[in-house]
Amino acid sequence: MTAENNRRSWMSVLAKTPAGRLLALWHELGAEPDFHWLRAPEIGATMVRGRLGGTGAPFNLGEMTLTRCALQLESGAVGHGYVQGRDKDKARVAALVDALMQTEQAEAVRAAILTPLQAEMTASKGTRAAKAAATKVDFFTMVRGED
Amino acid sequence: MYVAVKGGERAIDNAHAWLAEERRGDLDVAELSIAQIREQLSLAVNRVMAEGSLYDPDLAALAIKQSRGDMIEAIFLIRAYRTTLPRFGATAPVDTEAMACDRRISATFKDAPGGQVLGPTFDYTHRLLDFALAAEGDIPEAPQSEPRTEVTPHITEFLNQEGLIQTEVSSDDVPGDLTREPLELPSSRPLRLQALTRGDEGFVLSMAYSTQRGYGRNHAFVGELRIGKVAVEMDIPELGFAIEVGEIELTECETVNQFQGSKTEPPQFTRGYGLVFGQSERKSISMALVDRALRWQELGEDNMGAPAQDEEFVLYHSDNIQATGFLEHIKLPHYVDFQSELELIRKLRREAMENINPVQEAAE
Numbered sequence: 054m055t056a057e058n059n060r061r062s063w064m065s066v067l068a069k070t071p072a073g074r075l076l077a078l079w080h081e082l083g084a085e086p087d088f089h090w091l092r093a094p095e096i097g098a099t100m101v102r103g104r105l106g107g108t109g110a111p112f113n114l115g116e117m118t119l120t121r122c123a124l125q126l127e128s129g130a131v132g133h134g135y136v137q138g139r140d141k142d143k144a145r146v147a148a149l150v151d152a153l154m155q156t157e158q159a160e161a162v163r164a165a166i167l168t169p170l171q172a173e174m175t176a177s178k179g180t181r182a183a184k185a186a187a188t189k190v191d192f193f194t195m196v197r198g199e200d
Numbered sequence: 201m202y203v204a205v206k207g208g209e210r211a212i213d214n215a216h217a218w219l220a221e222e223r224r225g226d227l228d229v230a231e232l233s234i235a236q237i238r239e240q241l242s243l244a245v246n247r248v249m250a251e252g253s254l255y256d257p258d259l260a261a262l263a264i265k266q267s268r269g270d271m272i273e274a275i276f277l278i279r280a281y282r283t284t285l286p287r288f289g290a291t292a293p294v295d296t297e298a299m300a301c302d303r304r305i306s307a308t309f310k311d312a313p314g315g316q317v318l319g320p321t322f323d324y325t326h327r328l329l330d331f332a333l334a335a336e337g338d339i340p341e342a343p344q345s346e347p348r349t350e351v352t353p354h355i356t357e358f359l360n361q362e363g364l365i366q367t368e369v370s371s372d373d374v375p376g377d378l379t380r381e382p383l384e385l386p387s388s389r390p391l392r393l394q395a396l397t398r399g400d401e402g403f404v405l406s407m408a409y410s411t412q413r414g415y416g417r418n419h420a421f422v423g424e425l426r427i428g429k430v431a432v433e434m435d436i437p438e439l440g441f442a443i444e445v446g447e448i449e450l451t452e453c454e455t456v457n458q459f460q461g462s463k464t465e466p467p468q469f470t471r472g473y474g475l476v477f478g479q480s481e482r483k484s485i486s487m488a489l490v491d492r493a494l495r496w497q498e499l500g501e502d503n504m505g506a507p508a509q510d511e512e513f514v515l516y517h518s519d520n521i522q523a524t525g526f527l528e529h530i531k532l533p534h535y536v537d538f539q540s541e542l543e544l545i546r547k548l549r550r551e552a553m554e555n556i557n558p559v560q561e562a563a564e
Contacts, residue, residue, distance in 0.1 A: 069446055097287060099287065101290075103475045104293045105368050105393065106473045107473070108354075110371040113394045116254050117255035119446070123438065137432075179347055182300065182347030184302075187344050190316040192316075
């Protein structure tokens with residue numbers, strides 16, 4: 054269960070991260086393991102749903118683009134890439150990272166790629182939240198001049 | 201009808217070559233990049249994503265560039281592209297309660313937990329042209345405060361705790377999809393919301409405005425309006441669990457409307473709902489008002505004969521791609537049709553003339 058949660062968490066980071074950052078960190082790591090495709094990168098869409106009133110029955114809101122692929126390393130580890138947008142390179146690297154995270158290189162890959170990506174995403178979210186907080190209205194009541 | 205005609209290929213090619221040149225404009229002016237459109241015309245990008253019904257800011261920016269800023273043409277390009285994409289599945293319904301809110305306001309509760317957060321809004325600006333923007337310059341960074349880390353609760357939930365507003369009953373029903381099956385009437389609220397969220401902003405705005413002016417009035421308060429990012433989660437069959445496959449910006453509007461009650465139920469507020477891709481505040485409020493107007497039957501209200509209460513009228517006219525397709529087709533060659541009209545009117549005129557001047561003709 055913990056392994057599954059870990060994988061959910063790193064795949065989610067890989068899906069949401071900007072492609073440029075992921076590819077840059079991947080090149081810095083310098084790993085290019087041999088692999089073969091189980092499913093070559095494919096661009097498609099998923100239907101995003103909402104709920105009536107935010108909490109009621111589901112409805113179809115509209116689609117978003119997605120790229121997916123699956124590959125297998127020489128060692129046998131299988132990696133899946135499911136990433137937002139239309140970027141086959143991003144999907145390939147996401148799948149390679151997913152596969153490597155199941156090997157002995159996991160800690161090195163986590164330190165080189167996942168930890169910085171997660172930190173950057175948290176920082177950028179924090180900055181937006183801080184800017185939003187600065188626009189919060191402080192109401193005050195005028196004191197009337199009668200004792 | 202129009203019939204296929206041959207010829208004109210050279211004229212068409214040359215017209216398109218000239219279109220490309222005009223699109224580029226004066227070569228002494230720097231060309232726009234997709235990234236510039238995505239970053240600096242982001243509300244236009246949002247509208248194209250919402251009405252194109254495809255969340256992809258880069259594609260929407262490309263469509264705006266290609267269409268020379270004609271929004272409906274850009275939406276048309278996105279809709280056409282969308283049909284070429286294989287569908288990998290559907291997501292879990294987004295959890296808007298967990299939204300990282302850039303903006304969150306309520307017109308009903310001043311002291312709502314989470315507060316009134318204005319965000320990057322045009323509200324309270326003076327709507328005076330800012331000539332400083334005509335010159336290039338650095339923008340000072342926006343001020344920051346201690347960020348809120350807790351989830352911002354929905355305001356209607358406070359009313360719901362007291363039983364003052366209708367409960368939205370959760371379900372896991374699979375909603376109908378009007379991009380897969382033609383819309384049939386009477387439809388359902390999920391289908392109506394799908395049509396409204398991709399509907400033309402101008403049309404939905406006008407319908408909503410008509411309810412405020414009295415054509416199907418429903419006394420809406422903006423209970424809450426929030427804009428921000430939500431994670432999108434999808435089940436991955438080959439993994440056997442769900443992951444977040446992305447993050448999208450949404451605008452959500454919940455209206456609190458006047459009452460419904462019966463002999464067995466005490467009066468309660470009712471709801472209208474708007475949820476739109478991107479920062480799309482006007483559209484989202486409009487959607488909530490029209491959603492509420494279309495619920496008259498379910499809520500046991502009178503049909504006032506107002507356009508915004510007429511499901512067929514609203515749903516069949518809200519889509520600007522259908523509308524523009526049918527409207528603009530009349531400019532295409534109708535030569536054969538028109539030829540028969542010409543013959544008809546000549547015949548009618550001949551007969552009419554004979555009736556006016558029978559004696560003269562007899563004399564001849």
